[in-house]
Amino acid sequence: MSKKHKKEHHEEHADETWLIPYADLLTLLLALFIVLYAMSSTDSKKFQDMSKAFNIAFNNGIGVLDQSSIISQANQMENTQDIKRREDTKDMSEQQRQALQKQEQQDLENLKKQVDQYIQSNGLTTQLDTKLNQSRLTITISDSSLFAPGSAKVKPESRKLAIEISNMLTKYSDYEVVVSGHTDNVPIHNDEFESNWELSSMRAIRFMNIVLDNKQLNPKNFSNIGYGEYRPIASNDTAAGRSKNRRVEVSIIRKYADASKTVSVPASGAAK
Template sequence: MSKKHKKEHHEEHADETWLIPYADLLTLLLALFIVLYAMSSTDSKKFQDMSKAFNVAFNSGIGPLDKSSVISDGMMMEDSQNTRRHEDTKDMSKEDKAALMKKEQEDLEQLKKQVDKYIQANGLTTQLDTKLNQSQLTITISDSSLFAPGSAKVKPDSRKLAIEISNMLTKYNDYEVIVSGHTDNVPINNDEFESNWELSSMRAIRFMNIVLENKKLNPKNFSNIGYGEYRPIAGNDTPAGRSKNRRVEVSIIRKFTDASKVIEVSTTPSAASTSTATAPK
């Protein structure tokens, strides 16, 4: 008796694994449209902040959400300065404003002369530079004269410079002073600092702290900021250029400005142009 073989019927199932990446794609598209909608309803300032944050991310590998606050802080500081200047002058007559602008110009020129005289007398022409323009008087100090490489601790023999600057500032105690730190673009990652942002910020703070040991100064007029590698004054493709970019700047901010005039005064050789130090941060 022959056996009857029954053929088993196997139901064919379509391969549906493609649904997973398809669903992911739809999710990403939805997120994209949400972001585009949000950007379309924001103001121009927020858009610029976002643009700068992404620019930092694409050029340095730093996440925009991690560091965009540093950029925003810098922009807020600049906006705050402009607001204060406007409020100081909006109710003044042209004659009063002109007199105050003349007095301010004389003050800043006198302070610059004092600093320049100190630079010349102490042979610091390759380490310090002064520049007076339409917005501020800036004292630029090479980092090699203040800090050891990769450190934010002010050298003991450099404290004298900070103290001397603080003594000069006591005669101009009603001006706003901003201390800013700058680095080159070589990444840093040691036990103390994870990035150039932290190094530049801490160097500015440490130098400012020494200046404010002078009790004749009003701490309310002082602030600090770290710009990391993002405000270079020279190229970072050579050791000499990187040396110029590593610096601390003390900026005495004008309260009155005349946009029609640009005042540029610099009598001392530029530390940036003469320094050839190649030491790292």
């Protein structure tokens, strides 16, 4: 009897711990096949969305799969803004909508006039420009007035400009504001930036950070983006054109845009 118990005590069982990593591997393979199937059977928009997700996850949103995804992201952001504005007004009566559009037009015209007066009184007509159209009020600032060449650090003497703009925005703090950076097409590669994408993005961020030092502004209403060299306003074939393309734009977005009823107001005394 004792021998029988001793035999049972030493009986060994097969080691099944290998099943756990094996199951994990099967799960990862299944996820991979789902991703491959989605990429092969869906439209280009879904692939761009996936590309953007990988860009953000692996390389801070820049150029892992396709640098054009940054522009797609910007366009998507603008489309989202348009959809949100339509959602905000869909339940309003026509009379209410018109009243809000009228007030908004007055707000943006007043803000534009305030900025234009600052431009004139400080002799900044060659460095700043304002433009009001059907979708936004845009304040365009030449990069030479804000940054040294190849740098994203705002010049100490230019911080006053960002502070003045932030003070002007406090009366209109419920509007959405987009700060965008732009460069010319001359490639950059230094110790700080490897591309114009990075330079334009960081310039927009640095300027926006100074504006948001004003605690009367809600950071929730602000966003920034870098367009690099891909949204020029002049030809890059000349030095003058490249100078115009190097800029930071502060855009105050309309909430109740109506292209058929909103007039475009030209800049007053600002450089074109």
